[in-house]
Amino acid sequence: MDELMQILEELRPDVDFENETALITDGVLDSFDIVALVGELNDAFDIEIKPNNLVPDNFNSAKAMWNLIEELQDE
Amino acid sequence: METSILNRLNKTAEKYADKVMFKDEHGQITFGEFNALTKVIGTALAKLVPCGAPVAVMSGRHIMTPACFLGAVRAGCFYAPMDGDMPQARLNQICGVIQADIMLVDKAHLETARSLDFDGQIIVMEDVLDTQPDEELLSERESTLVCTSPLYVIFTSGSTGVPKGVITSHQSLMCYIDSVAKVLRIDDTDTLGNQSPLDYIAAIRDIYLPISFGASTYIIPKNEFAVPTTLFETLNREKITALCWSVAGVEIPAKLGAFDVGKPEYLKKLCFSGSVMPCKYLKIWQEHLPDVLYVNQYGPTEATASCTYYVVEEKVDDDTVLPIGKPYDNYRVFLLNEDNTPTKQGEQGEICVTGPILALGYYGNHEQTDKVFMQNPLNDKYRELIYKTGDLGSFDENGVLHFHGRKDRQIKHLGHRIELGEIEETAKKIAGVTDCCALYYKEKATLYLFYTGDAGAKDITIYFRQNMPAFMVPRKLVALEKLPALPNGKTDMQTLKGYFK
Numbered sequence: 001m002d003e004l005m006q007i008l009e010e011l012r013p014d015v016d017f018e019n020e021t022a023l024i025t026d027g028v029l030d031s032f033d034i035v036a037l038v039g040e041l042n043d044a045f046d047i048e049i050k051p052n053n054l055v056p057d058n059f060n061s062a063k064a065m066w067n068l069i070e071e072l073q074d075e
Numbered sequence: 076m077e078t079s080i081l082n083r084l085n086k087t088a089e090k091y092a093d094k095v096m097f098k099d100e101h102g103q104i105t106f107g108e109f110n111a112l113t114k115v116i117g118t119a120l121a122k123l124v125p126c127g128a129p130v131a132v133m134s135g136r137h138i139m140t141p142a143c144f145l146g147a148v149r150a151g152c153f154y155a156p157m158d159g160d161m162p163q164a165r166l167n168q169i170c171g172v173i174q175a176d177i178m179l180v181d182k183a184h185l186e187t188a189r190s191l192d193f194d195g196q197i198i199v200m201e202d203v204l205d206t207q208p209d210e211e212l213l214s215e216r217e218s219t220l221v222c223t224s225p226l227y228v229i230f231t232s233g234s235t236g237v238p239k240g241v242i243t244s245h246q247s248l249m250c251y252i253d254s255v256a257k258v259l260r261i262d263d264t265d266t267l268g269n270q271s272p273l274d275y276i277a278a279i280r281d282i283y284l285p286i287s288f289g290a291s292t293y294i295i296p297k298n299e300f301a302v303p304t305t306l307f308e309t310l311n312r313e314k315i316t317a318l319c320w321s322v323a324g325v326e327i328p329a330k331l332g333a334f335d336v337g338k339p340e341y342l343k344k345l346c347f348s349g350s351v352m353p354c355k356y357l358k359i360w361q362e363h364l365p366d367v368l369y370v371n372q373y374g375p376t377e378a379t380a381s382c383t384y385y386v387v388e389e390k391v392d393d394d395t396v397l398p399i400g401k402p403y404d405n406y407r408v409f410l411l412n413e414d415n416t417p418t419k420q421g422e423q424g425e426i427c428v429t430g431p432i433l434a435l436g437y438y439g440n441h442e443q444t445d446k447v448f449m450q451n452p453l454n455d456k457y458r459e460l461i462y463k464t465g466d467l468g469s470f471d472e473n474g475v476l477h478f479h480g481r482k483d484r485q486i487k488h489l490g491h492r493i494e495l496g497e498i499e500e501t502a503k504k505i506a507g508v509t510d511c512c513a514l515y516y517k518e519k520a521t522l523y524l525f526y527t528g529d530a531g532a533k534d535i536t537i538y539f540r541q542n543m544p545a546f547m548v549p550r551k552l553v554a555l556e557k558l559p560a561l562p563n564g565k566t567d568m569q570t571l572k573g574y575f576k
Contacts, residue, residue, distance in 0.1 A: 013532055025298070034331075035327055035331065038331060050332060051332040
């Protein structure tokens, strides 16, 4: 989780990832953030985020992203 | 000959009265309804401002926004669209340039509008919808328009730190729309999928192809680009046939693997522009949609969004570099050397353009206007203005134009045009930034800011987020003891580029 927070912090230092729960729904992160983020998460956690995973529920909060990462690591 | 875009709207509104013109996730509007709405808004505005006045428009990503634009035109005025999601400081800069007496906003943007340094009158679109259209007043206003009257002012990055407002006439817009429609073979059977923000130059196709030819436009919700699986579902549900997108917009679904789960079944034509297309992504589109007409388009806002086009007939490879092709109808494109002499075939020169598609200049800025809109140095017999794009190109033996980058420090990032100088001017305003240099790492599409001083990365990012549009916020911030310098004292950008990672 620390590593994820570090990546998020570097991507968008202006966003409060600890508390935000509608990052996609409220448009806090845009498509370019997501493209950058997917690449970094794939590399950092040795996972492959598939298009099916790209739904708002999986990216609305740091916690949701972490759950997705853990789920994909188990596969 | 047509005198204004209203000639076209009058015709299509009658011919396609009950056909859907614009649609978004919440609703739709027919040509007839749209036209009536422009008259309502136009009447309300005409009672407040004289013809020929600028109307600032701040309205969201929905079907009413194009009606606000054309409402201003019905009042005999021109519009300056503003993106309410931009930081306040940026919007204030735009207000400072346009100096409108009136701002038309949707209710959702009223609070933003009130927070700006704007001392004119704010009109809420929803509040004027009960206005009785005054046909006499409107036809009087319409008769004041000539084809060279300004239609809109669209803002773009300026190297001095203040955005430049490019003024486009009715005639220029109609010339471009006709040319692009001919290449893309757009007619009333087409449905366009709008990607661009409505205030941005790339949206003019999505707004004016319906007005001119009876096509329809679906305004795609912004966050669907972040989750591309639903994006393709939307394109299929709305039976989208034509897309005029930024290169960045075309790349995203391919990059995120959207073709693994589906494809746009109804798509017939895809026009992309804004920056150089990395063909490894175009290849993915071609593999899944081999029968689509792919068009690479090149050109600046100053020449009404474009200059040249190239129909991609070959199957591209990862390393294919697409030419930018041939001039559209009503565009004359040629190359000049540094010393203003004609460039020989096969050699590189600056791309210059002339024709009825030239912008009227930069709003309220004679100095910048005269610098780039100049007398054709090859013509000393009569007045002929040209626009020097600052882009380098060469013509091959078939008269096809190839693109070779910029002469200056302007870049294209995520489909937007950015002056690196403007990023630096902004950074220098931050307490704790002593000196800086902005550079673009093209391969990774990342904006870098190298700086000296004791400001933290977070301070800098937050300042940019508050003052600049998102696409102008540097993604990588590198603090240095001192910027490397060349013997002449200028910043050594090549050494800095070695720090990209």
